[in-house]
Amino acid sequence: MDEKKNQYSRRDILRHGVWGACAAGVAGTGAILASKSRGQKYVWQIDPYKCTACGNCATFCVLQESAVKCVHAYAMCGYCDLCTGYYRPEPKELNTAAENQLCPRGAIKRTYVEDPYFEYTIDETKCNGCGKCVMGCTSFGNGSLFLQIRHDRCVGCNECAIAIACPENAIVRVPAEEPYLLKDRR
Amino acid sequence: MKLTLDSGLRQNDKCESMNMRQQRLKWVLPGLLIAVGTALFSVWICRYQRFEVTVRLPGADGRPAASVASVGGGPAAGSLQMFDGKPSAIANSWPCFRGADYDGISKENVPLLRQFPEGGPKKLWQIPLGEGYAGATVWKGRVYVIDYDPAKQADAIRCLSLEDGKEIWRYSYPVKIKRNHGMSRTTPAAADGFVVTMGPKCHVCCLNAETGQFIWGMDLVREYGTQEPLWYAGQCPRIENGRAIIAPGGKALMIAVECATGKVVWQTENPDGWQMTHSSILPMNFAGKRMYVYCASGGVVGVDAENGRILWKTDQWKLKTNVPTPVDCGDGKIFFSAGYNKGSMMLQLKQAGGEIVPQVLFTLKANVFGADQQTPVFYQGYIYGVRPDKRLVCMDTNGKILWNSGEANTYGLGPYMVADGKIIVLNDEGVLSFIQAKSDAFDLITQTKVLEGHESWGPMALVSGRLIVRDLTNMVCVDVAQR
Numbered sequence: 001m002d003e004k005k006n007q008y009s010r011r012d013i014l015r016h017g018v019w020g021a022c023a024a025g026v027a028g029t030g031a032i033l034a035s036k037s038r039g040q041k042y043v044w045q046i047d048p049y050k051c052t053a054c055g056n057c058a059t060f061c062v063l064q065e066s067a068v069k070c071v072h073a074y075a076m077c078g079y080c081d082l083c084t085g086y087y088r089p090e091p092k093e094l095n096t097a098a099e100n101q102l103c104p105r106g107a108i109k110r111t112y113v114e115d116p117y118f119e120y121t122i123d124e125t126k127c128n129g130c131g132k133c134v135m136g137c138t139s140f141g142n143g144s145l146f147l148q149i150r151h152d153r154c155v156g157c158n159e160c161a162i163a164i165a166c167p168e169n170a171i172v173r174v175p176a177e178e179p180y181l182l183k184d185r186r
Numbered sequence: 187m188k189l190t191l192d193s194g195l196r197q198n199d200k201c202e203s204m205n206m207r208q209q210r211l212k213w214v215l216p217g218l219l220i221a222v223g224t225a226l227f228s229v230w231i232c233r234y235q236r237f238e239v240t241v242r243l244p245g246a247d248g249r250p251a252a253s254v255a256s257v258g259g260g261p262a263a264g265s266l267q268m269f270d271g272k273p274s275a276i277a278n279s280w281p282c283f284r285g286a287d288y289d290g291i292s293k294e295n296v297p298l299l300r301q302f303p304e305g306g307p308k309k310l311w312q313i314p315l316g317e318g319y320a321g322a323t324v325w326k327g328r329v330y331v332i333d334y335d336p337a338k339q340a341d342a343i344r345c346l347s348l349e350d351g352k353e354i355w356r357y358s359y360p361v362k363i364k365r366n367h368g369m370s371r372t373t374p375a376a377a378d379g380f381v382v383t384m385g386p387k388c389h390v391c392c393l394n395a396e397t398g399q400f401i402w403g404m405d406l407v408r409e410y411g412t413q414e415p416l417w418y419a420g421q422c423p424r425i426e427n428g429r430a431i432i433a434p435g436g437k438a439l440m441i442a443v444e445c446a447t448g449k450v451v452w453q454t455e456n457p458d459g460w461q462m463t464h465s466s467i468l469p470m471n472f473a474g475k476r477m478y479v480y481c482a483s484g485g486v487v488g489v490d491a492e493n494g495r496i497l498w499k500t501d502q503w504k505l506k507t508n509v510p511t512p513v514d515c516g517d518g519k520i521f522f523s524a525g526y527n528k529g530s531m532m533l534q535l536k537q538a539g540g541e542i543v544p545q546v547l548f549t550l551k552a553n554v555f556g557a558d559q560q561t562p563v564f565y566q567g568y569i570y571g572v573r574p575d576k577r578l579v580c581m582d583t584n585g586k587i588l589w590n591s592g593e594a595n596t597y598g599l600g601p602y603m604v605a606d607g608k609i610i611v612l613n614d615e616g617v618l619s620f621i622q623a624k625s626d627a628f629d630l631i632t633q634t635k636v637l638e639g640h641e642s643w644g645p646m647a648l649v650s651g652r653l654i655v656r657d658l659t660n661m662v663c664v665d666v667a668q669r
Contacts, residue, residue: 078367082416082507089526090505095244106240112248116366116416139574140526140558 041176044160048146048183050170053131057147060165067153068129070122073183076144079117085137085145086110086120102132151179261391261403264359271352274327280647281325283373283422283466290563292605292648297668302634307664311351315661318370321645322654324348325376325395332383334369341385345398355398361387367417373645377425380445386418390432392445402448411436413461420464433480435461440480440489452494460484463508470514472535481508498542503531510561515583521569525558548585555581559599568625570609572597580625591628601645616642616657636664
């Protein structure tokens with residue numbers, strides 16, 4: 001009788017086996033998730049060489065003020081008096097009057113350096129990422145102005161709205177350790 | 187009966203006054219609502235909303251009120267250095283920007299290579315230059331180039347041997363300039379024993395083409411009130427009948443200067459105050475008249491070559507930063523193109539009542555045809571040029587695009603010309619391509635890299651199969667003849 005009590009029936013073995021397998025599965029999944037969470041994180045970023053400055057970044061970002069901003073690769077800039085990223089086509093005069101400027105928000109500051117050079121800096125608090133300046137700079141200038149997702153603003157949506165709206169598939173996942181795709185002289 | 191009538195009338199009056207009251211009441215409520223709404227809106231606007239208006243006015247960049255027009259003594263303050271180079275015996279020439287006929291076509295009967303050898307065509311010589319895009323001129327075995335010497339801070343007019351690139355003489359005059367997308371960017375004109383140059387700061391210099399001796403010089407900014415173009419002067423001078431033809435803008439739209447003496451033979455009035463662009467003068471004939479066509483900042487002008495009188499002008503084509511030169515397409519047709527999204531335009535000159543009248547035939551958007559920097563070539567009835575999308579295109583004179591070189595064959599801002607029935611194109615990185623100059627299809631014959639540097643934008647010169655090309659800092663002569 002005792003002998004029979006100590007013996008496991010096939011049903012017991014099956015029952016314990018199923019529980020064991022479930023536990024192992026849960027533990028394994030947990031371990032995998034834990035290891036993944038310890039691995040590399042990714043964030044969204046704009047590939048400046050694919051971007052066509054279509055303007056979608058300004059309107060499709062879920063934030064009221066887009067997380068996309070214009071940035072400037074100073075090493076590529078010609079510091080020109082007639083900057084096609086700063087001035088609208090055929091400006092009346094080369095001065096800082098609103099009617100001559102391309103940026104609708106006056107987000108680019110132009111500063112005289114020395115004859116014949118001018119420096120152009122972006123005021124990110126005013127920039128909405130419309131890309132008008134980028135278009136001008138890329139089409140006729142050195143291409144030193146370009147758009148980037150600023151990670152102090154980006155909320156890191158799982159499904160980035162501007163990535164969906166981008167006609168050039170220029171918005172890509174990049175390692176969080178290197179969250180910016182910068183331009184250089186190629 | 188009367189009583190009844192009176193009471194009826196009173197009744198009517200009562201009804202009318204009630205109606206009026208109701209009418210008034212009908213307007214009171216909405217009026218009241220509007221007034222309260224406006225008041226609430228005003229309170230909300232004034233109390234809780236802030237509109238920050240930034241005024242953007244001229245002068246916020248800190249630009250100085252006026253810059254110094256010109257520094258240094260100009261060409262007259264220059265000095266001549268002699269070297270041991272010897273002119274080549276090759277007699278043929280490429281005497282100015284776009285060649286002897288100002289059309290970018292070599293008329294020499296020299297067959298060119300159909301297949302570049304491995305490693306590219308034979309390099310005959312190479313010389314380093316200051317940063318720039320200035321092209322070469324060839325005359326009587328000599329190569330002329332206007333260079334900038336940053337160490338000495340001087341424009342340097344250099345005469346080299348076509349044979350081996352060795353320097354024969356150099357005339358330098360002091361000018362302080364800084365790199366601004368290169369420094370020198372014009373091609374000299376050489377003819378009748380003279381060489382005439384235009385420096386980055388609008389200094390015109392005339393030298394003896396053989397000895398390098400200074401003959402005369404001009405500072406256009408100082409003498410004519412020329413506004414120095416952005417990124418320095420790009421206008422290449424012309425020499426015709428012993429006269430240098432220059433378009434200063436400012437006080438004179440165009441001038442003819444006797445090369446031998448420096449005497450101004452005629453000057454064209456400039457009532458509209460048009461200024462100099464990067465474009466060069468196109469000499470052409472129409473209705474038995476020799477004329478000089480120039481794209482100034484405010485429009486285009488046709489000037490009588492004899493006396494400088496304005497024959498016609500139009501403001502239908504104007505761009506301060508215009509670079510390409512007008513193209514003579516025959517029968518009074520002139521083709522204009524430019525960068526900065528300007529596109530292109532075909533003008534037809536007509537005679538009416540003894541006057542010459544320009545008429546616009548068509549305009550094209552830049553994505554159809556718009557040469558940014560180099561001047562298109564009109565060859566055997568078709569116009570060839572590179573568009574802003576970097577593709578080489580062939581177009582007829584009605585503005586119909588016949589072919590483009592496609593996404594796989596792009597050329598950027600590099601120069602192009604025609605020789606031996608081939609379009610010779612250099613791309614931004616110094617890759618040289620020969621393409622069949624025909625209207626039915628794009629047909630790449632052969633291509634190879636001939637320059638190592640970047641921005642190989644300087645206009646080319648071709649003499650007896652010797653092709654002179656340059657990038658930002660080097661000039662190279664390669665042999666492209668089929669020998």
